Amino acid sequence: GAGVSQTPSNKVTEKGKYVELRCDPISGHTALYWYRQSLGQGPEFLIYFQGTGAADDSGLPNDRFFAVRPEGSVSTLKIQRTERGDSAVYLCASSSRGGAYEQFFGPGTRLTVL
Amino acid sequence: AQSVTQLDSQVPVFEEAPVELRCNYSSSVSVYLFWYVQYPNQGLQLLLKYLSGSTLVKGINGFEAEFNKSQTSFHLRKPSVHISDTAEYFCAVSDKNTDKLIFGTGTRLQVFP
Numbered sequence: 008g009a010g011v012s013q014t015p016s017n018k019v020t021e022k023g024k025y026v027e028l029r030c031d032p033i034s035g036h037t038a039l040y041w042y043r044q045s046l047g048q049g050p051e052f053l054i055y056f057q058g059t060g061a062a063d064d065s066g067l068p069n070d071r072f073f074a075v076r077p078e079g080s081v082s083t084l085k086i087q088r089t090e091r092g093d094s095a096v097y098l099c100a101s102s103s104r105g106g107a108y109e110q111f112f113g114p115g116t117r118l119t120v121l
Numbered sequence: 122a123q124s125v126t127q128l129d130s131q132v133p134v135f136e137e138a139p140v141e142l143r144c145n146y147s148s149s150v151s152v153y154l155f156w157y158v159q160y161p162n163q164g165l166q167l168l169l170k171y172l173s174g175s176t177l178v179k180g181i182n183g184f185e186a187e188f189n190k191s192q193t194s195f196h197l198r199k200p201s202v203h204i205s206d207t208a209e210y211f212c213a214v215s216d217k218n219t220d221k222l223i224f225g226t227g228t229r230l231q232v233f234p
Contacts, residue, residue, distance in 0.1 A: 011164075038220065049125075049211050049224030050165070063221060098165070102220075110222065112157075112165040 009033065011113035013099050019119045020089055028084040028116045032101030039082050040110060041074055042098040050098055056082060089120045123148045125212050127225035135233050136204055142197040142228045144212035154195040155213040155222065156186055165211065171195065182206070207232045 012031045020026050032039050038057055042050035052066040056076045064074075071089075076082040086093055096117050100110040128143045146152065156168040169180025176188040186197045195212060209229050213222040 040221065042222075042224075047226070049213075049226050050222070052221040052223065055220055057220075063219060066221065100165075109167050109170070111167075114164045 011099055011101050011111050013097075013113040013116050015116060016114065017117045017119075019121065021121050022089060022091060024089050024120075026086050026089055026118065028086075028097050028118070030082045030084070030099030030101075030113060032080065032082070032099070033103075033111055034080075036101035036103050036111075037079070038102040038104060038108070038110075039076060040100040040102070041082070041084050042100065044096045044098055044115070046095075053084070086118075089118075091120050094118055094120045123152075123214055123216060123223045125214050125223055125225035127212055127228050129228050130226065131229045131231065133231045133233065134202055137201045139200050140198065140202050140206075140230065142210050142212075142230065144195045144197065144225060146193050146195065146212075146214045148193070148214060148216060151217050153215045153217065154186075154188060155215075156180065156184070156195075156197050157211045157213060157224075159209040159211065159227075161208070168197070168210075202230070202232050204232050204234060206230060 014029045040055050041053040044050045054074050055063040059079045071087045073085045096115040098115045100112045102108045102110045124147045126145045134140050154171040157165040158168050169178050171178045171188045179185045184199050209227045211227045212225040
C-alpha cells in the first residue's frame with residue numbers, strides 16, 4: 008500500500024517568503040506528526056495531530072510556524088517570513104493510533120531558504 | 122526533559138564483524154524506546170522497539186537491542202554486518218504520557234569490504 012507522501016520534495020525560497028509543505032499520511036492513520044531534521048542532527052519534534060486537532064504543538068519554534076489538518080487526513084505545515092535558519096528537511100510521519108504504535112515516516116521535504 | 126545520547130557519531134567496521142551502536146536516555150518515567158534506520162536518500166524506517174516485557178528485542182535485518190533500565194541504555198547490536206547495513210541509525214524515546222519521539226543525533230555506520 009501507499010506510504011506517507013510529502014510534497015514538494017524540494018523547496019527553495021527567499022528569506023521573508025511564505026511556504027507551505029504538504030503531508031499525505033497513510034490512509035486511516037489518525038495520528039500525524041511533523042519533525043524537522045537539520046544537517047547532522049536527529050529529527051526534532053514540531054507538532055502532533057490526533058484527528059483534526061493539534062494534541063501537542065510544543066515543538067513549534069515560534070509563531071511563524073503553523074500547521075493544520077482540517078479533515079483529519081492531509082496536513083499542511085505553514086511557515087511565514089522564512090529565515091535562513093529554517094533551512095532543514097521537514098519530515099512527516101503517521102501512526103494508526105499514536106503512542107507506542109509505529110510512526111511511518113515520509114521521505115521529507117528539503118527546504119532551502121536563500 | 123527527556124534526552125537521548127548517541128555516544129558515537131560514526132562507527133566504521135569491516136563486513137561480517139559484529140557491531141554495537143550505543144544509546145543512552147535520560148528519563149525518570151516509563152518509556153518506549155526505538156531504533157530507526159535511514160538509508161541514503163530514503164526515509165526513516167523502524168528497526169525495532171521496546172515497549173515492555175522482555176528486555177531483549179529483536180528487529181529486522183538481524184538487529185537486536187537490549188533495554189537496561191538501571192543504566193538507562195538501549196544499545197543496538199548485530200553479530201555480523203553486511204555492506205548493505207551502511208546507513209544512519211537513530212535512537213529515539215517517547216514517554217507514556219506523550220506521543221512525540223525524542224531522537225538522538227544519530228550514528229553513521231560505515232561497513233567496509
